[in-house]
Amino acid sequence: MDTRAVPSVAADPCAEGYAPIVVLGIGNLLWADEGFGIRCVEALGQRYGFAEHVQLVDGGTQGLYLLHYVQAARQLLIFDAIDYGLPPGTLKVVEDDEVPRFLGAKKMSLHQTGFQEVLSLAQLTGHYPERVLLIGCQPEELEDYGGSLRPSVRAALEDALALGVQALREWGGQPRARVEAGESVTLPSLALERYEGERPSAEAACRIGDARFLPLAAPAEE
Template identity: 60%
Template sequence: MELAPERDRPRTLVLGIGNILWADEGFGVRAVEAFHRRFRTPDGVALLDGGTQGLYLVQHVTDADRLLVFDAIDYGLEPGTLRLVEGDAAPRFMGVKKLSLHQTGFQEVLSAADLLGRYPREIALIGCQPLDLEDWGGPLTAPVAARIEPALALARAVLRNWGVEVVPREVGEDEPALLGNDLDISAFERRQARG
């Protein structure tokens, strides 16, 4: 069986958005970072820490046929509640209650992709209800941190449904860090512990 040329294969973007400096607001970035540590992805799948880049993400989104987003979303539910929203409903949930400027920016990214005629064919949002968005420089709260692993399992199921199979990394397998400059979760929390 011959593979389709690279540009003919569906491209999938796994994106984490949020601000790691505001406690649970960092859920999306920490989730995509954990996904990168746990799984190897096939060709045609990109992982990206979107942080608070807003409109700078347009090119990445318009290059994707499928978009999976991790984010902290205020659903008005119990802190740590995970919710999967797919298709046309996903952008609406990103605007239920704006937690920070990055959400407004991401809605604008999706609108720009639509205006350009390059909106992803499939979109899924894995959102986690935050507990604390006020602790500047603080780590994820316990109920939100505890939902990272279930969020990864949910993401893996979404990707499998899209025909994308990810493979767990081997124990001790050396992979390049997704986040640099001491922003990965281990370095960040060590720095927090030193005070």
């Protein structure tokens, strides 16, 4: 795990309360470790309650549709799977102006290209967060359609949550542990426990993509 501490930022109260904080998980749950960012936001929502000005968002692969969330945020916390070229499960923290530059240099999938554009557009419109913190995890497996987080990445999720909660506390997000699990940020059918319990095995289902859209095998020559 990256040993640098999350930067300490004092909460900045404004006339109508604290400034908006957006916590954004991006990625694709259906492609194994690509779902890391979504699972982080999901776990935060289940385990913690926050101040009213904190919004948890399952950003999926929505790309430009996430622009208004970024424009509305004073502080933006992002969870994502990023190919750093490091051992699987390694966490790395990237801050502020380095985030769009880093995403541009380390493209791993189409959703990262789209989100880099979101950040650039937010800058061009003059509505860009004062603080941006990216907590990324090196994936182990991305080619398992219908698969879930690999053990190394699932283990890293706990450290990522700790870093995220620390940042949210210092930003004035007032995280507090729930006595009972909260509602899932993700669709109920895609929540981790249900997803793991109901997904078919690799032997029972195609795990290289949606079989309905894969090219048909060429006919055998006579």
